[in-house]
Amino acid sequence: MSQPEVFPVPEAWAKRARIDAAGYEAALKRVEEDPEGYWREIAGRLDWIKPFTVVKDVSYNREDFRIRWFADGVLNASANCLDRHLPARANDIAFIWEGDDPADSRKITYAEAHAETCRMANVLKSHGVRKGDRVTIYLPMIPEAAFAMLACARIGAVHSVVFGGFSPDSIAGRVQDCQSTVIITADEGLRGGKIVPLKQNVDLALTQCPDVRTVLVVKRTGAKVFMKPGRDFAYDEEKAKVSADCPPEPMGAEDPLFILYTSGSTGKPKGVLHTTGGYLTWAAYTHEAVFDYRPGEIFWCTADVGWVTGHSYIVYGPLANGATSLIFEGVPNYPTTSRFWEVIDKHQVEIFYTAPTALRALMREGEEPVKKTSRKSLRLLGTVGEPINPEAWLWYHRVVGEGRCPIVDTWWQTETGAALVAPLPGATALKPGSATKPLPGVKLQLVDADGKVLEGATDGNLCITDSWPGQMRTVYGDHERFITTYFTTYPGKYFTGDGCRRDADGYYWITGRVDDVINVSGHRLGTAEIESALVAHHTVAEAAVVGYPHDIKGQGIYAYVTLTVEAKPSDELRAALIKWVRQEIGPFAAPDVIQWAPGLPKTRSGKIMRRILRKVAENDVTNLGDTTTLADPSVVEDLVKNRAGA
Ligand code: WT7
Secondary structure, eight states: OOOOOOBOOOHHHHHHOSSOHHHHHHHHHHHHHOHHHHHHHHHTTSOOSBOOSOOEEEEOSGGGOEEEESTTOEEOHHHHHTGGGHHHHTTSEEEEEEOSSTTOEEEEEHHHHHHHHHHHHHHHHHTTOOTTOEEEEEOOSSHHHHHHHHHHHHHTOEEEEOOTTOOHHHHHHHHHHTTOOEEEEESOEEETTEEEOHHHHHHHHHTTOTTOOEEEEEOSSOOOOOOOTTTEEEHHHHHHTSOSOOOOOOEETTSEEEEEEEOOSSSSOEEEEEEHHHHHHHHHHHHHHHTTOOTTOEEEEOSOTTSHHHIIIIIIHHHHTTOEEEEEOSOTTSSOTTHHHHHHHHHTOSEEEEOHHHHHHHHTTOSHHHHTSOOTTOOEEEEESSOOOHHHHHHIIIIISTTTSOEEEEBOOGGGSSOSBOOOTTTOOBOTTOOBSBOTTOOEEEEOTTOOEEOSSEEEEEEEOSOOTTOOOEETTOHHHHHHHHHTTTTTSEEEEEEEEEOTTSOEEEEEESSSEEEETTEEEEHHHHHHHHHTSTTEEEEEEEEEEETTTEEEEEEEEEEOTTOOOOHHHHHHHHHHHHHHTOGGGOOSEEEEOSSOOBBTTSOBOHHHHHHHHTTOTTOOOOOTTBSOTHHHHHHHHTOOOO
């Protein structure tokens, strides 16, 4: 293999970064020699109402399993994100909002964000929301999404943000799972010039959710929407009735902060639960360390707050650090493919954080849409969500960053709360395509299928052998599922579900999921979820879904469908099934390819052999591996012969 290009730390960065190479070495040494002291200092960046005395209390063993950080401390996340900045910088900008329409934007100071959050908190209280209650948030990318999250945190309610691209069924499943009785939504959303019927989706979802008693409807487009008397309330009317003063609720460090649903290898999404002290510590620390953030800088993370990236790097991390965080309602190619770069110029963005899939799509448009903008304000670039191919990395570095901005490729998961593997721009030489090395205190291990620990340069399954503050604490309502999903494949270790290569320099290269999860445009999807959506259609007898390499999306969705005897394959049916999945889950889950499969390859015990399906989808049919356990080898011949031209 040819040696990958290495980009050393630019001299200016080595000089001025918060953490330089010596600082990084010192942190690695410190966390080994005095872990308690190290973590205590990191958590000391927050304002504690009552300081913690116990730092860490963790066991990954089933008998005495527990994950607790700073457990006897008391704090409030919203006060950390808002109130404590007021004395010195009430008039600094907390959020810059850039609307879908380039003519729409506004700036919100910390004082205004504080008042808006308090009002939202008081509205929730006036509708009976109490500490520990779950509140579902289904909003577009407007400042109210952040206020809603912070308002829940303020009164100790647990928010569950559902991404605005999810269907009514998906909303209903999430509302029911966490038994939330209050929903905050908007009349409509606006993305890329298109309307998203948010309230209508909620109405459809609520036909399945008898316990929801209050829906607060934020005005975004002003469209007239159905309002059910006694249940639905116009948020601006409710807001006018309450004061802008709401004292923050003192919360235990281990009290839940939020639930965020994510796909796993089984059908039902998991409610990943994060708690207050550890999560906020890790979001804030990594935001400062990885992005080398300094007060006053403009930080833009292009994710949606419906995903964990938006939680940690639009709202909690930046605000805990008193940053200016940009909230973007639109999409990268509306009105033109220069939009990202125009927004950077318009608001003088210094740090820009996006997903490889967006870069690959924009790269296809050539350099001109980028080059016609200035981008002089940029000093650091970041990526997240999926492996970045070196070609896209190099384009990002050369064209967008004009060779002067380091790129931080941050590896993490909904479960990890915030980044775990990432370069520190003042300390780490970069290799395009590698998230580089674990942050101090993060203990990675590569193991083989049997759990044997692999040393040195090798390929393996990525595990983490010890806890970090931002680790998820449980699957909401199913602690057993939490332990079995993450801690039993390799007992005593957290298993990430990712495959990974470590090179001779100790750099980590994530190779993708090794379980039945696929990553489509940075959206995580369980193949089982798409399969159950397909078989819910009356024409489908059986379905198997796998990922295949896709130029833009990273992975595309390839579905093998066996029809019932009554149904006949046709292009119309194919289109109908794609539409069906869009409706059942959401547009981003629509299959790219459907291949009619008279039968699926199974073992004699009836297990679908996904390895073979992946090979066929990847068009790697000369190398199907061991097929001797197949119940009916002719099934595979048919699949290969009728492979859809993906
Ligand atoms: C999965 C987690 C991290 C927040 C957004 C996604 C993949 C994430 C990287 C990266 C290679 C990455 C992994 C991981 N992933 N970041 N920098 N390089 N792969 O969160 O939806 O929980 O998905 O995304 O496969 O397990 P998520």
